[in-house]
Amino acid sequence: MPFCSLDFGLHFDPQQVARVLDFFATFILVCSLLVLATERRHVHVRIYALQSLSLAAVAFSVAFFNCERHIFIATALIFISKVIVIPVLLGRLMTRLIPQQPVKPMINIPSSLLFAAVLVLIADYLTRNILSAGHEFELARSVLTDSVGVVLLGLLIMIARKKALTQIIGFLTMENGLFLTGIAITAGMPLIVELGVLFDVLVAAFLMGVLLYRISETFDSIDVEKLTKLKE
């Protein structure tokens, strides 16, 4: 079955392909920033779905332009699990959680955006030398920067917000960053690895969802500060 560019007899300029990848990768980074910039959890879940959609787009582009056929399967799986299943799961979870007072974040929005800027700069600084000029994947350098940035931002989301649900979003964001690295830099890891990772994330999301529900029932809140009581 004809799937990828070569099947259609199309040839693309690698520069152009890189630009496409770059566009989607940057959008993923922007999505993480958006999560930091809002406080509404419904919006968080939607942003996550959007982020995953552009991750799927990256995967599709790699599969299409580089003709890595097995990435198509990964694309489909990303789409099903991250764009549909996990957001739906989290959405259903939110309807079951007890409505509550807004929790003051650990770091407020303006400061967290400042921190985010610093982290993105650090990500850029870190990745500058990893793929030096003339490297096979030179084009992917900005994608790598984006993905390291996304990982760091995911961690920042988990630190800055006290709600357990937002922390799940942070975790999933980190994971998206890792996936982006995997797909963009190696032009697709072996399918079995990707399957494993996807499965892990799905299970993690399930588990955290259940745990979250329990926390909410026990503490009447999903403010993780309350877990401090569990110390010792």
Next chain:
Amino acid sequence: MTAQFYFGLSLVLYLAGAVFPIIWRSQPRRSSYAAHLLSAAAAVSGLISSLLVLLGHPEFKVSVPVLSALADIVPSVKLFAGLSLKMDALSAFFVLVISLLGLPISIYSLGYVREYEGKKSVTLLGILYNLFVLSMILVVTADNALLFLIVWELMSIVSYLLVIFEHDRPENAHAGFVYLVMTHVGTAFLILLFMLFLHQAGSFDFDAFRKVSGNFSDMAKTFLFVFALIGFGTKAGLVPLHIWLPYAHPAAPSHISALMSGVMIKTAIYGIVRVFFDFLQPELVWWWGLVVLVLATISTVWGVLYALMEHDLKKLLAYHSVENIGIILIGIGLAMIGASYKGDPNLTSLAALATIAGLYHLVNHAAFKSLLFLGAGAVISQAHTRNIEELGGLIKLMPWTAAFFLIGAVAISALPPLNGFVSEWLTFQALLLGLGLPDVIVKLTVPISAALLALSGALAAACFVKAFGISFLGMPRSEHAGHVREVSQTMRGGMGFLALLCILLGVLPMVFIPLIDRVTASLLGTSIASQMQFSLLMFAPLDHSLANISPLALGLLLLLILPITLRLAHMGGALHRRQTQTWGCGLPLLSPRMEYTATGFSKPIRMIFQNIYQPRKEIEVETDVSQYVRKRIRYKLQIEPHFEKYFYEPLSHFILKVSGVFLRIQSGSVNIYLIYILVTLLILLLLVR
């Protein structure tokens, strides 16, 4: 039928003994019979196997087929595939000791565990008992460091569970905790020890360890010595690592105490011998042996001094274990010194003699100490107290137990013709020959060690005069002690077996020493049995002009003297017979309160050694009407536990303080933890960039 078969059979029987009781868990009696009869059968089987190997059957290896089969399927099991057991002369000797005790203790347990029926799970006790013996057998036969550590830990944990078996008593929980902490400290050092070996050998196999002994630098060798000494010394109960013994041994049920004290602490001796005489023998350094010798001598005196002040029957015995481990290690330490001078045949045979002395005392201690613990168990099961001040007069009500306990007491006091005498005599001979060692420091240490060994022998005798006299003679000091009954036949049978063993080991050393000689011959390469003079009437180490004894003749002499003395007593005419109460001084009505107490008995020794004991006395007088009418006097005596006070307490304070500092960064907030992760991540990323 070969030794392998019997060895495998014994392992299978122990395993069966750990499984079958579950079937009859609702019937405690049956469950206990299943457990203990199976373990007795396993002990017999192990006995045959180890005897065969000691009598000349070639050493053999047993690998676990399941593991190698698994390794083909799951590659990560490969690491474990090399796990095998090996029965060489040294292992066989220890299997012999374990089995030799396992048999009578299993028989004893048949009667003893009835005490627990209805109170505790007899099934669980039986299962743990079997697992405990099995793990000890595996420890002394493991041929791979990884397997060794696994079964070592299994042994520690099973014995911990047995220590806290009567967990409803609060002091047992504390005893268990002390034991668990100490044993894990020891295991940590053992892991370090084997890691050092692994680093050189590249494999966990003991065979590989043997080959690389020459590759260590002097520094690394020093570390090896220190790690092994602390790791095994903790389990052995070497001073100052002995503090767990007086807690853990009394807390366990008595037949378990007998096993722990008789055999488990000996697995540490096995470890020491295995590491120093098997792996590192060509690399021994003379001062290692000296350190062992000095610590062992201190243990000997320290153990007996504290035993003298102890009035808890089982704690007293536990302190004596510290003493006897010291005596065993005096032999081993001396052997290490002797073996470190390679090439001198005199010194090598000294090493062999000292090893034989140590190992012979090991068997003897195992026999008489477990006999004493079983006797103590019999007394406690009847009188329901461990405090000897509340016993008394038991000899009339429990004549058999008293007789067996007396045999054990005479043996541990190193009096001829029983077994303790022979091995302590051998240790003395080795020490005297040790004067021929070339180093001046050793020359100076050896006589001091010999003198202290003599002192501890005398003190041990005093201690057992106290223990036996106060608990078995005189009048019952409490109501319980007045209502005891002789214990069941199985319990008497178990004790009788061990008492017989004590006598046989005492009068027939020429039968047993060649067996031990095979062990030393395989380790040191010199067999000295041929140099030792054996005959029915004479027994002399190395040079018979220097010293020789005949334990058998001594025994016969004692048997002969007894009727002669009785005869002599009658010679002056018919005995003038007058029946009054002993030591009554003419008073007509003696009450138990007038009896000599254990505290009183040990007072002279407490005064002589008061610099060491630093006793603290509190006397409270309650008066009535006027100060001359005394209603009650309360006397409280406390002995200073030096090591706990000046070493372990500051240490635990320090550890708690450090943990307190670390507690500050443990806020419990998820966000803070995540910040730690982010900061660490960023620092690492920036560093490796």
